[in-house]
Amino acid sequence: MIQKRKTRQIRVGNVKIGGDAPIVVQSMTSTKTHDVEATLNQIKRLYEAGCEIVRVAVPHKEDVEALEEIVKKSPMPVIADIHFAPSYAFLSMEKGVHGIRINPGNIGKEEIVREIVEEAKRRGVAVRIGVNSGSLEKDLLEKYGYPSAEALAESALRWSEKFEKWGFTNYKVSIKGSDVLQNVRANLIFAERTDVPLHIGITEAGMGTKGIIKSSVGIGILLYMGIGDTVRVSLTDDPVVEVETAYEILKSLGLRRRGVEIVACPTCGRIEVDLPKVVKEVQEKLSGVKTPLKVAVMGCVVNAIGEAREADIGLACGRGFAWLFKHGKPIKKVDESEMVDELLKEIQNMEKDGGTN
Secondary structure, eight states, X not given: OOOOOOOOOEEETTEEESTTXXXXXXXXXXXXXXXXHHHHHHXXXXXXXXXXXXXXXXXXXXXXXXXXXXXXXXXXXXXXXXXXXXXXXXXXXXXXXXXXXXXXXXXXXXXHHHXXXXXXXXXXXXXXXXXXXXGOOHHXXXXXXXXXXXXXXXXXXXXXXXXXXXXXXXXXXXXXXXXXXXXXXXXXXHXXXXXXXXXXXXXXXXXXXXXXXXXXXXXHHHHHTTOXXXXXXXXXXXXXXXXXXXXXXXXXXXXXXXXEEEEEOOOOTTOOSOHHHHHHHHHHHTTTOOSOEEEEEESOSXXXXXXXXXXXXXXXXOSSEEEEEETTEEEEEEEGGXXXXXXXXXXXXXXXXTSOO
């Protein structure tokens, strides 16, 4: 079992972060925020995929104006992403957002950051302190020579101390970089010195397999160390893929369960079926299942049931047939042409029973 770092609990709208709350999955819309219909449609898709908090970009006044309707119709809390324009932070809070994300390093004067914090406190709005290499303060760049892990951690600790001094505790911190090991070290330094909740991720991870692997490694290391109260996988892709990837990372570490987790053996010379095709079909047909289930699709009957003993249900495929098994025990021999449909029927029955029988 992973021993999670003890953190204080905060709230973003009705979502708890830190303390004994489960790790929260976030994402960010890729639409132009002022296009209310497109933004709400994407928010709905993200919510259906399991997203629990959504962030929207607010680079222009027209984006601010759109926030009131978006917040009103969003099925989950909305965070306004603010850069360089502190006035938009105040306006966004007026429009009812549940949280704001600021990088104090690019806001400018400390007194302006304090004014934002005071307004957030008055309105019950959560704040996320964002620290990354592109927004590091000049004095820290001069001190360390470059945006090192130590520099990033010091910036985050500096602003946390200021927030505490100003009597504001409903905030979380994110320290992100594109270098996995630097990112891990910066978060570790911060985590050892405070109980402030941490939002984790690898920024600018990239697209496709590269981005998913880089994010999975960086986020996975931190989660294994018990660090991370909320997570975003930052990919150059449809944000729904970010949410799906986040859940796969969390499921692989036993930290969250949502929907189907498919276990499939690697290909080898014993396989008598087109295993990749079968696995793909199973994935597609089970994509709408919300009940947490572990489903195994094994390519032969030699060790399949034994190796997939911990699966809730599965198929052990042979030549022209498959054994349908539950909790490590075979229950039915089915024809290859019917095996996926038979698996689906049994899973539907399990869903009716709560997923355990």
